[in-house]
Amino acid sequence: MAPRLAELVRKARRLAAERDRLVEALAEEWTRALRGQRLSRTDLEELWAGLTEDAVRRAGRAMDVRWPAGAWRREAQEVVARVREKVEANLSER
Numbered sequence: 001m002a003p004r005l006a007e008l009v010r011k012a013r014r015l016a017a018e019r020d021r022l023v024e025a026l027a028e029e030w031t032r033a034l035r036g037q038r039l040s041r042t043d044l045e046e047l048w049a050g051l052t053e054d055a056v057r058r059a060g061r062a063m064d065v066r067w068p069a070g071a072w073r074r075e076a077q078e079v080v081a082r083v084r085e086k087v088e089a090n091l092s093e094r
Contacts, residue, residue, distance in 0.1 A: 023079060027086035034091060044088070052080040 039047070055076035060069060 019079070023082045023086070026083045027090065030083060030087045031090040034087065048080065048084045051083075052077055055080050 034044075056073050059072040059076040
């Protein structure tokens with residue numbers, strides 16, 4: 001059983017690292033797209049809300065039946081929140 005557990009831990013770490021790379025890449029792209037747009041705080045709130053809603057909807061359609069809908073929803077919300085945090089930090093740097 002121990003070799004299987006070690007394999008699962010390695011896989012989980014690899015997937016988490018890939019997710020982190022994707023979040024970083026998305027944050028860089030959104031930062032470039034939003035820089036200089038002069039969006040208000042309300043505009044940004046609406047943008048992030050819309051992106052979260054879209055991500056949740058897409059995750060629901062592509063849902064793996066082994067995972068409950070709530071888990072996919074939370075994952076989508078977490079990813080958008082991480083991208084948002086990085087983008088807003090990048091935008092406030094300048």
